[in-house]
Amino acid sequence: MFHQLANWSFIIAFALDQVKAGPVIKRSLDTNAILQQHYGNDAEWYSNRIPFFDSSDEKLNEIYYYRWQIFRAHQRDLGNDYGFITTEFADDVSWQLSPWASLNDATGFHLNEGRWCRDRRFTHDYINHMFGERKGNDRHFSDYMADSVWNVYLVDHDSQAATQYLDQIKTVYDQWNDHFDMSKGLYYIEPIADATEFTISSIDASGGTGGFTGGTSFRPSINSYMYANFKAIAQLARLTSDENSAETYERRANILKNQTQTNLWNSTFEHFIDRFQVNNDYVKYFDFIRGRELVGYVPFMFDLPDDTSVYAASWSHVLDANLLGGQYGMRTNEPSYEHYMQQYRYDVVNSSRPECQWNGPVWPFQTTQVLLGMSNVLDHYNNKGDLNISQFNRLLSQYVDLHYDSNGKPNLEEDYNPDKGGAIVGLDRSPHYFHSGFVDIVLGGLVGIRPRSDDKLEINPLVDQNSGPSWFRAEEVPYHGSNIAVQYDRDGSHYGTKGLVIERDGQQVAASATLQRIIVDYAPKDLLPIDRPSAISIQLQESSAYPRGSASSNANDTTKIHDAIDGRVWFTSELANGWESDTNANQWYAIELGNSDGSAASNRTISRAEIAWFADDNTFAAPDSYTIETSTSNQGPWTAIPNVQQIKPLANGITHAQWTSLDTSNVRLSFTLPSGKRARLTEFKLF
Numbered sequence: 001m002f003h004q005l006a007n008w009s010f011i012i013a014f015a016l017d018q019v020k021a022g023p024v025i026k027r028s029l030d031t032n033a034i035l036q037q038h039y040g041n042d043a044e045w046y047s048n049r050i051p052f053f054d055s056s057d058e059k060l061n062e063i064y065y066y067r068w069q070i071f072r073a074h075q076r077d078l079g080n081d082y083g084f085i086t087t088e089f090a091d092d093v094s095w096q097l098s099p100w101a102s103l104n105d106a107t108g109f110h111l112n113e114g115r116w117c118r119d120r121r122f123t124h125d126y127i128n129h130m131f132g133e134r135k136g137n138d139r140h141f142s143d144y145m146a147d148s149v150w151n152v153y154l155v156d157h158d159s160q161a162a163t164q165y166l167d168q169i170k171t172v173y174d175q176w177n178d179h180f181d182m183s184k185g186l187y188y189i190e191p192i193a194d195a196t197e198f199t200i201s202s203i204d205a206s207g208g209t210g211g212f213t214g215g216t217s218f219r220p221s222i223n224s225y226m227y228a229n230f231k232a233i234a235q236l237a238r239l240t241s242d243e244n245s246a247e248t249y250e251r252r253a254n255i256l257k258n259q260t261q262t263n264l265w266n267s268t269f270e271h272f273i274d275r276f277q278v279n280n281d282y283v284k285y286f287d288f289i290r291g292r293e294l295v296g297y298v299p300f301m302f303d304l305p306d307d308t309s310v311y312a313a314s315w316s317h318v319l320d321a322n323l324l325g326g327q328y329g330m331r332t333n334e335p336s337y338e339h340y341m342q343q344y345r346y347d348v349v350n351s352s353r354p355e356c357q358w359n360g361p362v363w364p365f366q367t368t369q370v371l372l373g374m375s376n377v378l379d380h381y382n383n384k385g386d387l388n389i390s391q392f393n394r395l396l397s398q399y400v401d402l403h404y405d406s407n408g409k410p411n412l413e414e415d416y417n418p419d420k421g422g423a424i425v426g427l428d429r430s431p432h433y434f435h436s437g438f439v440d441i442v443l444g445g446l447v448g449i450r451p452r453s454d455d456k457l458e459i460n461p462l463v464d465q466n467s468g469p470s471w472f473r474a475e476e477v478p479y480h481g482s483n484i485a486v487q488y489d490r491d492g493s494h495y496g497t498k499g500l501v502i503e504r505d506g507q508q509v510a511a512s513a514t515l516q517r518i519i520v521d522y523a524p525k526d527l528l529p530i531d532r533p534s535a536i537s538i539q540l541q542e543s544s545a546y547p548r549g550s551a552s553s554n555a556n557d558t559t560k561i562h563d564a565i566d567g568r569v570w571f572t573s574e575l576a577n578g579w580e581s582d583t584n585a586n587q588w589y590a591i592e593l594g595n596s597d598g599s600a601a602s603n604r605t606i607s608r609a610e611i612a613w614f615a616d617d618n619t620f621a622a623p624d625s626y627t628i629e630t631s632t633s634n635q636g637p638w639t640a641i642p643n644v645q646q647i648k649p650l651a652n653g654i655t656h657a658q659w660t661s662l663d664t665s666n667v668r669l670s671f672t673l674p675s676g677k678r679a680r681l682t683e684f685k686l687f
């Protein structure tokens with residue numbers, strides 16, 4: 001494919017040379033080939049949703065598309081007009097907010113990734129969940145969701161959607177006053193509620209014996225998150241012309257910035273670090289912790305630190321192999337810490353499996369925050385300390401490598417060993433974990449699309465001319481109601497044009513032979529309305545009364561019966577998802593539909609189905625044929641729906657079927673399997 005593109009560019013470059021007029025012809029990526037290569041039969045889901053990316057770095061490309069696969073796998077359809085949320089763990093975990101399965105600590109990452117999705121449903125349904133009627137932001141963990149709502153706005157420019165929950169957003173972040181120390185003017189949090197267990201503060205506050213809980217401290221994280229939330233609230237308020245609120249929250253942000261700089265900057269360590277809020281036999285209130293942690297860079301993710309050489313000095317620590325710069329990734333604290341990498345906690349089921357800790361392991365979660373902080377510094381700080389673009393490119397590549405498992409297959413888990421490489425926990429819940437970002441770093445950092453609130457498009461790629469990718473092209477990237485493309489070619493040998501080319505809806509709007517910041521006028525276009533088809537077949541939890549499933553075989557596995565109607569679709573071989581039949585040829589899966597509140601069986605109007613069958617190379621296969629039937633009773637008799645327009649059963653993709661709408665309370669999917677194969681029905685959705 002690369003060679004083909006190169007030849008193509010050569011021909012076009014040649015043709016242009018002859019014509020020497022007009023803008024460069026749009027040379028789109030071969031998006032069908034890209035979709036086929038990365039997603040196979042599931043390509044349809046991605047084709048009108050993701051922006052495309054290609055570059056001279058094949059691993060970067062592979063992981064870019066893998067990250068959209070993670071994004072897709074974590075979209076949970078709640079059905080019944082609730083829409084979609086994004087999950088942190090692909091499957092249920094005991095500490096999620098039920099019945100929805102949301103966890104607010106990961107939402108900032110999800111929204112910052114999702115803002116680059118051309119289907120805006122996934123960010124806006126999710127914001128509705130967090131700040132609308134369901135109040136999904138339960139403050140279980142610290143978060144920077146007001147900031148992410150603002151970040152979504154910067155890309156899509158939908159001010160109505162951005163501001164509709166402003167009152168609830170204010171309420172949520174005002175409630176954090178219960179974690180505010182008036183005498184210090186700072187927020188404090190127990191590290192576990194910051195989604196980071198076993199930090200220096202929690203280990204040391206336990207006298208070195210534990211640290212899963214405890215160790216409440218004034219942390220750079222929560223204070224930066226609250227700073228960003230206040231700034232965002234001020235900006236959202238300004239969109240509604242509420243200047244009073246804007247000033248109030250801006251003042252709160254600035255005071256917090258000052259307190260964070262004054263009190264959490266440790267000039268001995270030249271780093272932002274925690275101070276204890278807890279006061280016990282081991283640690284004293286307002287003492288600094290005794291080492292550097294990666295969390296000290298979180299302030300840069302939100303542009304909190306002043307642009308001075310003082311704060312810029314901290315960058316040397318993550319570039320130093322003896323400090324935070326591990327060989328395989330950024331350490332969460334330094335090898336000099338007494339309890340560095342000491343394993344305290346193990347899986348409750350298998351006591352030889354280590355659990356999650358933050359005393360050294362590399363976390364994609366915080367690696368993302370640091371890479372975003374670096375992008376900010378490299379983009380618009382004068383004082384960069386030892387940081388430069390080639391280091392950013394190197395650390396992004398290191399992060400790319402982290403995504404591969406020991407078999408060289410993309411599979412991101414919770415945390416990694418910084419000195420030996422490899423995932424640490426590897427628990428059943430771990431595969432394709434989504435508590436980090438990547439697309440946002442590539443598009444906002446490397447490609448350099450710096451979203452703005454005014455009618456401008458600003459591009460400033462962070463690519464080192466020697467060590468960075470020698471060419472890239474991002475295309476169909478949504479921005480203020482239209483699509484943009486950003487193309488870079490170091491010497492013109494790949495695309496036929498040296499330097500940068502910026503396009504809007506296929507038309508060139510700017511170009512530069514050298515890498516540099518480009519800002520162009522960009523009048524917004526009307527946004528397309530969000531399309532929100534709503535499934536009526538979703539069972540929120542296994543214990544929910546309706547809708548409910550039943551099946552022809554293995555019907556006693558109620559968890560798997562639920563999995564086929566739980567609103568989750570992914571096709572990876574890790575983490576089985578769906579009901580699994582036995583090997584008898586004739587099988588069925590039936591849904592007893594219910595009221596929209598799930599309280600009782602009832603008739604619903606249906607006109608189409610989306611069916612997801614998993615297949616692998618040996619056990620599971622898509623069926624040879626299928627029929628969709630209805631009945632007035634879950635006992636039958638069953639009648640096939642007449643005149644169904646349906647495609648052939650598709651493995652690892654969505655099989656569509658539709659018919660003239662009808663009312664029914666029971667629907668059955670009957671199908672015939674190839675000899676010796678079992679079915680895994682990942683999802684059976686009705687609309």
Ligand SMILES: *[C@@H]1O[C@H](CO)[C@@H](O)[C@H](O)[C@H]1NC(C)=O
Pocket residue numbers: 257258261262
């Ligand atoms: C904090 O604010 C005070 C009063 O405006 C100012 O003098 C001081 O320099 C600020 N300190 C920091 C670290 O921002």
Ligand SMILES: *[C@@H]1O[C@H](CO)[C@@H](O)[C@H](O)[C@H]1NC(C)=O
Pocket residue numbers: 266267268269287288289290291
């Ligand atoms: C920085 O923290 C260390 C460790 O707690 C402490 O010994 C030192 O005094 C602190 N530096 C300053 C300037 O407070």
Ligand SMILES: *[C@@H]1O[C@H](CO)[C@@H](O)[C@H](O)[C@H]1NC(C)=O
Pocket residue numbers: 350351352353
């Ligand atoms: C427990 O975990 C260890 C280490 O991951 C693994 O080798 C072993 O097979 C596991 N045991 C069980 C019963 O799953």
Ligand SMILES: *[C@@H]1O[C@H](CO)[C@@H](O)[C@H](O)[C@H]1NC(C)=O
Pocket residue numbers: 319386387388389390391464
């Ligand atoms: C970036 O910094 C590293 C050392 O940290 C140095 O080796 C390299 O030459 C620098 N790159 C540029 C482009 O300045």
Ligand SMILES: *[C@@H]1O[C@H](CO)[C@@H](O)[C@H](O)[C@H]1NC(C)=O
Pocket residue numbers: 556557558
């Ligand atoms: C279902 O029944 C089969 C056969 O009796 C048994 O082997 C299996 O363990 C049961 N599964 C569950 C989840 O109860």
Ligand SMILES: *[C@@H]1O[C@H](CO)[C@@H](O)[C@H](O)[C@H]1NC(C)=O
Pocket residue numbers: 603632662663664665
């Ligand atoms: C449900 O729909 C069926 C088939 O359309 C119809 O026969 C039945 O009367 C309906 N039941 C109710 C309670 O509306």
